[in-house]
Amino acid sequence: MTDDAIVRVRGLTTVLNGKTIFDSLDLDIPRGKVTAIMGPSGTGKTTLLKHITGQMRGDAGSVELDGLNVPELSREKLFELRERIGYLFQNSALLTDFDVFENVAFPLRQHTKLPEELIRNIVLNKLQAVGLRGAARLMPTELSGGMARRVALARAIVFDPALILYDEPFVGLDPIALNQVLLLIRTLNETLGITSVLVAHELAAVQKVADHVYLIANGKVVAQGDPATLANDGSPWTAQFFGGEADGPVPFQYPAGDYASALGFPGGKA
Amino acid sequence: MTQRRSYAVGTGLFIVLGFAALAYLATQTTSVANTSRGDTYTIDTRFANVGQLKVRAPVKVAGVRVGSVQAIDLVPGKEEAKVTLAIDESHKDIPEDSVATIYTSGLLGDQYVGIQFGQSKTPVKEGGEIGLTRPAQQLEEMLGKFFGGGSAPDRLGGTFHVTGSFTNIGGLQPGAAVKMAGVPIGSVESVVVKPGAVEATVTLAIDKRYSQIPDDSSAAVFTSGLIGSQYVAIQPGGSPEYLADGDSFVLTQSALQLEDLIGKFLVNGSPSENKPGAQGAATDNAGKK
Amino acid sequence: MSSRNDNVVVRSLAQIGACGLFLLTILAAIPRSFRHGRETVRQIWFVGAMSLTIVMTCGLFVGMVLGLQLYDVLSIFGGTSATGTVVAIAIYRELGPVVTALLFAGRAGTSVTAEIGLMRATDQLDAMEMMAVDPIAYVAAPRFLAGVVALPLLGLVFCAMGVFGGHLVGVTWLGIDNGTFWSNMTATVDIHKDIVNGVLLKSFAFGIVVSLIAVFQGYTTPPTSEGVAYATTRTVVASSIAILALDFVLTSFLI
CATH class of the missing domain: 2.40.30 (Elongation Factor Tu (Ef-tu); domain 3)
Incomplete structure (x- = not known):
């Protein structure tokens, strides 16, 4: 499986504001599969995506994408690389100055000198794929959250990237929109062979769409496997996370002093 | 694309307006603008x-x-x-x-x-x-204006010297302008009090181009504006003889205190102090012609 | 960067330093931003042409009030014919560039800060990064350039309106002779000292400062709604102080 990994993370260590986000993290994203990264809030799942795209750099370790070590790339090389990566932002991040059509056309206009006809065909084709061809002339403010996310998805795939990173694609979607997005991710993966990485909390959705799941906690991969077996592998991490327990290896409490002494009771373990 | 073009047109209009404002300011409100328009x-x-x-x-x-x-x-x-x-x-x-x-x-x-x-x-x-x-009018020349003091002319043609004695030169300094008919014709070369004298002797260096100054002309110390610098004004007389190098003015008018000027203005509006000749020359040029 | 414990002086210094470095980043990105020429044109429209109304209105009223006040004071000395001269010189040398820059900071600077701040808060800048579009070259540099181009033009328009306002009050209403008004003005106003050094040079310097502050504040704002609100406030405060302080420095060099 390591042979056809598109992303290979080795010994990644990142400390932000004195807090250790990743502690020698090792992780592989298999090519042509849908990989889900799960974990409690604040474990740095989005941060991991930013390491893959080179927006952030770790303090130690390597992140290889297609054989290139991302943290060492120059800005130009990084920009070249990013043209082959789609990234779906949690809040869609559509450019508010432009309408839907121009948002999807934006990367094409910036990086190519394609004739207007061709741009139009490509953009309408991508909008059709997400079911929003009719909304081409709406402004981003006129879209619902689900529609905006689908437009952002159309924009992310406009260059037919080899890899798409989804940052929390299911948050705030109604069940219909959620199902559509799930279907889209699956379709893109199966028909175009696009490798997908998604960061998500929704276990049910992940189980439907993902081939492989990583569970991250305390800066390390604590469990991995295909979603069906992972949920029942019996480890305390998966039991706690999927069962939603407050007690377990993942601390629910933010690190704090002794509760009794904080309340002023004598006899605390000050 | 039409939207983009309209931005370009609007921006173009804005830039043109800015340059039009520049052209207007430069040509209509500065010293560049001294040509009168048609008709x-x-x-x-x-x-x-x-x-x-x-x-x-x-x-x-x-x-x-x-x-x-x-x-x-x-x-x-x-x-x-x-x-x-x-x-x-x-x-x-x-x-x-x-x-x-x-x-x-x-x-x-x-x-x-x-x-x-x-x-x-x-x-x-x-x-x-x-x-x-x-x-x-004399009074105006004495009080002057808010703007513009005298400036000495160049001395391309060389200079000749004449002197004048004043009872009071006020704040007159060497280098101050000498004017005739309001036009600078020379400068003050030196201001001295000769030993034993009570009057100040002022030496004027006058451009040779203006050598035809009647020998009964008078010299007066005037001020450009209320707070301006002082200069020497020459009032031409009527004599056919001209002043030569080394001559001195017979008639002089000393610097006046501001209070004196205003007092005279309020009382009779025509200052005249030991210069009867200048009076006639200044009053009516028209009459002589 | 500064930590929360630093005092005001250290924090201000850190801000000024960061702002200076940001200027270098923008200047370095300007050649790349020429690819986005259309975006620069669009920004000149937004920061320049859209500020015309306020600049023209204010210029007219400043000229009118100057005309009125000067007429009132100068009539004490019988020198009302100098009204045009003093209006023109006061506007060209000081009021034109300074008031235009202050208006520009309030009208265009804040909107640039808020716009970039919101783009930051809604991840639009990160999205551009991810689409391999450099946000400094695409967002920051065009807005900076637009401000530097637009402010001198606005300053000129302000001055023209100011002189017109002074003329309106002085000549049309208070009866100063039209020829006296203009002849005094043209005799005293100098194209080099008053228009080039006064209006153009000062406006250009203010354009750099105001645009830099506006873009910098937007670009470095914390990505929250309070962050954006504070950033717009800081744009106005910092721009105003910078304009007036720089005005003093420039004047002492130019006069």
Whole structure:
């Protein structure tokens, strides 16, 4: 499986504001599969995506994408690389100055000198794929959250990237929109062979769409496997996370002093 | 794309407007803008003294503006200023024996040319001349204006020296301008009190181009404006003989205290201190012609 | 960067330093931003042409009030004919560039800060990064350039309106002679000292400062709604102080 990994993370260590986000993290994203990264809030799942795209750099370790070590790339090389990566932002991040059509056309206009006809065909084709061809002339403010996310998805795939990173694609979607997005991710993966990485909390959705799941906690991969077996592998991490327990290896409490002494009771373990 | 083009057009308009404003400011409100615009004809006038008259100053008949001053030059070899007036085409009927006078709007106001109509039936021709003029008044020359002190002329033609004795030179400094008919013709070379004398002896270096100064002319210490620098003004006399190098002025008028000036102005409006000759020259140039 | 414990002086210094470095980043990105020429044109429209109304209105009223006040004071000395001269010089040398820059900071600077701040808060800048579009070259540099181009033009328009306002009050209403008004002005106003050094040079310097502050504040704002609100406030405060302080420095060099 390591042979056809598109992303290979080795010994990644990142400390932000004195807090250790990743502690020698090792992780592989298999090519042509849908990989889900799960974990409690604040474990740095989005941060991991930013390491893959080179927006952030770790303090130690390597992140290889297609054989290139991302943290060492120059800005130009990084920009070249990013043209082959789609990234779906949690809040869609559509450019508010432009309408839907121009948002999807934006990367094409910036990086190519394609004739207007061709741009139009490509953009309408991508909008059709997400079911929003009719909304081409709406402004981003006129879209619902689900529609905006689908437009952002159309924009992310406009260059037919080899890899798409989804940052929390299911948050705030109604069940219909959620199902559509799930279907889209699956379709893109199966028909175009696009490798997908998604960061998500929704276990049910992940189980439907993902081939492989990583569970991250305390800066390390604590469990991995295909979603069906992972949920029942019996480890305390998966039991706690999927069962939603407050007690377990993942601390629910933010690190704090002794509760009794904080309340002023004598006899605390000050 | 049409949306983008409209931005480009609007931005273009904005930039054009900005440059139009620049062109307007530069050509209409600065010293670049001293040419008068069409539909006018010119009349020449000669004044013994133009005071602080400026190019583009108004020309008025009965207080109504009929044109503006187009150019002010010194008549070569004479103590006269030639003032070219641009009069609107609509006022073609100015009698040829009219009198042009330099007036001041108020005590410190700006000067303008006023024309009083004569009796003649023939109007003055285009490019013609009004022969009868009255120069800027003495008082105005003393009080001066807010702007513009005197500046010494260049000395390309060399200089000759004349001296004058003053009982009081006020704040006159070596280097101060010497003016005749309001035009700088030289500078003050030295200010000394000779041993045993009570008067200050002022040596003036005057440009040789202006050598034709009548020997009965008077010299006076004046101030440019209320708070301006002091200069020496020469009032031409009527004698056929000219001052030569080393001569001295017979008639001098010392610097006046501001209080004196204003007092005189309020009482009789015509200052005259030991210079009877200058009185006649200043009052009516028109009469002599 | 500064920590929360630093005092005001250290924090201000850190801000000024960061702002200076940001200027270098923008300047370095300007050649790349020429690819986005259309975006620069669009920004000149937004910061320049859209500020015309306020600049023209204010210029007119400043000129009118100057005309009125000067006429009142100068009439004490019988020197009302100097009204035009003093209006023109006061506007060209000081009021034109300074008031235009202050208006520009309030009208265009704040909107640039808010716009970039919101783009930051809604991840639009990160999205551009991810689409391999450099946000400094695409967002920051065009807005900076637009401000530098637009402010001198606005300053000129302000001055023209100011002189017009002074003329309106002085000549049309209070009866100063039209020729006197202009002849005094043209005799005293100098194209080099008053228009080039006064209006153009000062406006250009203010354009750099105001645009830099506006873009910098937007670009470095914390990505929250309070962050954006504070950033717009800081744009106005910092720009105003910078304009007036720089005005003093420039004047002492130019006069």
